[in-house]
Amino acid sequence: MMSMPTHTFRIVVAKPGLDGHDRGAKIVARALRDAGMEVIYTGLHQTAEEIVETAIQEDADVIGVSILSGAHMTIFPKLFGLLRERDAGDIVVVAGGVIQSEDVPRLQEMGVSAVYDAEQPLQALVDAVTRLAAERRVRLGL
Amino acid sequence: MNERERVAAERDTWENEDVAAFARRRPERREDFQTFSGETMERLYTPADVQYDYDRDLGFPGRYPFTRGPYPTMYRAQPWTMRQIAGYGTAADTNERFRFLIAQGQTGISVDFDMPTLMGYDSDDPRSEGEVGREGVAIDTLDDLDVLFRGIELDKISVSMTINPTAWILMAMYVALAQERGIPLDRLAGTVQNDIIKEYVAQKEWIFPPRPAMRIVRDSILYSTKHMPHYNPVNVSGYHIREAGSTAAQEVAFTLAAGKAYVEEVIKAGGSVDDFAPRLSFFFVSQIDFLEEVAKFRAARRIWARTMKEKYGAKKAESMRLRFHTQTAGASCTAREPLNNIVRTTIEALAAVLGGTQSLHTNGYDEALSIPSETAMRIALRTQQIILEESGVAGTIDPLAGSYAVEVLTDRIEQRVNEYFDQIEERGGVIACVEESWLQQEIANAAFDLARKKDAHELEFVGVTKYRDDKGKAPALDLHTIDPAWERNQLERLRRTKAERDQSAVASALERLVQAARDENENLIPYTVEAVKARVTGGEIVNALVPLFGRYKELAIF
Numbered sequence: 001m002m003s004m005p006t007h008t009f010r011i012v013v014a015k016p017g018l019d020g021h022d023r024g025a026k027i028v029a030r031a032l033r034d035a036g037m038e039v040i041y042t043g044l045h046q047t048a049e050e051i052v053e054t055a056i057q058e059d060a061d062v063i064g065v066s067i068l069s070g071a072h073m074t075i076f077p078k079l080f081g082l083l084r085e086r087d088a089g090d091i092v093v094v095a096g097g098v099i100q101s102e103d104v105p106r107l108q109e110m111g112v113s114a115v116y117d118a119e120q121p122l123q124a125l126v127d128a129v130t131r132l133a134a135e136r137r138v139r140l141g142l
Numbered sequence: 143m144n145e146r147e148r149v150a151a152e153r154d155t156w157e158n159e160d161v162a163a164f165a166r167r168r169p170e171r172r173e174d175f176q177t178f179s180g181e182t183m184e185r186l187y188t189p190a191d192v193q194y195d196y197d198r199d200l201g202f203p204g205r206y207p208f209t210r211g212p213y214p215t216m217y218r219a220q221p222w223t224m225r226q227i228a229g230y231g232t233a234a235d236t237n238e239r240f241r242f243l244i245a246q247g248q249t250g251i252s253v254d255f256d257m258p259t260l261m262g263y264d265s266d267d268p269r270s271e272g273e274v275g276r277e278g279v280a281i282d283t284l285d286d287l288d289v290l291f292r293g294i295e296l297d298k299i300s301v302s303m304t305i306n307p308t309a310w311i312l313m314a315m316y317v318a319l320a321q322e323r324g325i326p327l328d329r330l331a332g333t334v335q336n337d338i339i340k341e342y343v344a345q346k347e348w349i350f351p352p353r354p355a356m357r358i359v360r361d362s363i364l365y366s367t368k369h370m371p372h373y374n375p376v377n378v379s380g381y382h383i384r385e386a387g388s389t390a391a392q393e394v395a396f397t398l399a400a401g402k403a404y405v406e407e408v409i410k411a412g413g414s415v416d417d418f419a420p421r422l423s424f425f426f427v428s429q430i431d432f433l434e435e436v437a438k439f440r441a442a443r444r445i446w447a448r449t450m451k452e453k454y455g456a457k458k459a460e461s462m463r464l465r466f467h468t469q470t471a472g473a474s475c476t477a478r479e480p481l482n483n484i485v486r487t488t489i490e491a492l493a494a495v496l497g498g499t500q501s502l503h504t505n506g507y508d509e510a511l512s513i514p515s516e517t518a519m520r521i522a523l524r525t526q527q528i529i530l531e532e533s534g535v536a537g538t539i540d541p542l543a544g545s546y547a548v549e550v551l552t553d554r555i556e557q558r559v560n561e562y563f564d565q566i567e568e569r570g571g572v573i574a575c576v577e578e579s580w581l582q583q584e585i586a587n588a589a590f591d592l593a594r595k596k597d598a599h600e601l602e603f604v605g606v607t608k609y610r611d612d613k614g615k616a617p618a619l620d621l622h623t624i625d626p627a628w629e630r631n632q633l634e635r636l637r638r639t640k641a642e643r644d645q646s647a648v649a650s651a652l653e654r655l656v657q658a659a660r661d662e663n664e665n666l667i668p669y670t671v672e673a674v675k676a677r678v679t680g681g682e683i684v685n686a687l688v689p690l691f692g693r694y695k696e697l698a699i700f
Contacts, residue, residue, distance in 0.1 A: 012294055013700075018257035023386050023473075026586050026700035027593045033700075043698030045261075046348050047269070068622065069257060070512070076271030080416025098477075100511060100621075117480055119606045122597045 229254030387589020439497025
């Protein structure tokens, strides 16, 4: 008999960069946890290497990267490079923070699955993460 | 029946008859009206609601308990300092912005540093990649500070530096620069933020753990008190606490609790309260809830005065009067329909002025999008000038005093703050609360509550949660752009300074600094001044001390 996928989605909320703007990351972490997901919050000042390491260790479905320092065009290429290098390219990456609209398509081209800012309803973000995590499990036959 | 009882009785009649009948025909918009911080707002406040004793609780401007203002004449003699913060790229780039702002009538300078400078990494550190000159100006050595203030007379204009874990290094550079330019230290006026407690609580810039970090703050206060009588060595800040999502009462409570911790630290080292307390200054946000914010500023002054007098036995009025800088709320600015932020900023600036601020930064309308463009900064500065020159509010002192609503809100903030003071004390003081992440958790809870209310439309944000226009065209804004040349130029400057300096002087200055750091009773500032004069970089100073002091690791909660 086939077993139902009973384990919950695992989300790493990551905060790269030297800045301390963690308000949004913490709100998102809490909203995802309240929605029944297993949330691992990395804390501040993470390098791309540290984020990828955490995501692999924690068997993450989704990495939510919160970035308000403006350094997203430096961080994301590094992050995707490392994920591929570690054979973890299947982990879904979502971005949030202050990201100027002309950068959104460029991030999507790199592989970011969704970009959110503080002016979108929290519920929309929770729904998107749930859907993306579920699709990943289906893709991997988990 | 006295007047108060008569009004109370009459109000009951009004509620039961007039209001009830009217509300049957036209129900109120909400069941419950609240301030932005979630305090209940009654339908009406009357003389029956206010509790104050005029002499005890309000008094006169410039007199205890300073509720009505720190000075006897306020803006009639001295308008608040219009101090727009600026910083990006290399020192030369920011110097250009400063000269522009001074030419526009700005009366003080305020420096924003880039993340690497704030966190103690040199521009050539691998952690700095992509962040050099991005969110502020990059300062690695004294040569950079010299260029930053080129053509600016440091004995004539007051300079505020927003920097914390590395504040003592920048203060030492400032001292060294004044000495190299032949300016006596007692002519320097200005402020360095240097409020490490709120870093652990909210802004999250740190290097060392709280204990050694507090010692460095103590050293800067003692040094500044002795050598720089017009300098503010600490700017105890609530801005970041509120921006992280706290309530108004938490902002005041946690800020003043940090202020108390600094006072206690310096007293413990033998400082006398009336020697240094007059130089402590404060920094608050002005958020969008106009009445609540005016009340908050007035309450903060009263609570600090009472604390200094009753708890620490201050005798001088200057030790009890709270002086503060204000910045309008970055968190209230929206990325959608950014020009609306000019209106929000105006309301917030007006609250700061009616709350009696000593200096003010008004945000650019592009605050939610990038660091401000020149156009945005000009309008922001003009907003303050219009309030001062045209609105008329600067003509009389504390004009909202005696407003039933404002006095009730002022009392309520004072009460909430005192409740927090008690809780913090019960938990072993503010440092213990930081180490347990209790203050951080309180703020995270308030921030989540705000986010929830926003999602549930209990709080509306125009153009975002209500009247949202996703089809409308975004206005074409001329935003501040990042020039990739800044990082290259700064790396080149740093390389040159490092190549040209006397390497043995660098090594011996660092050795003396570390030696001094080992002795808890030594003051680090003179050794740091000596080091920066030898062109030791900020990163080198930090790296020399990390093995001794350790690195802080946050207990991350959400």
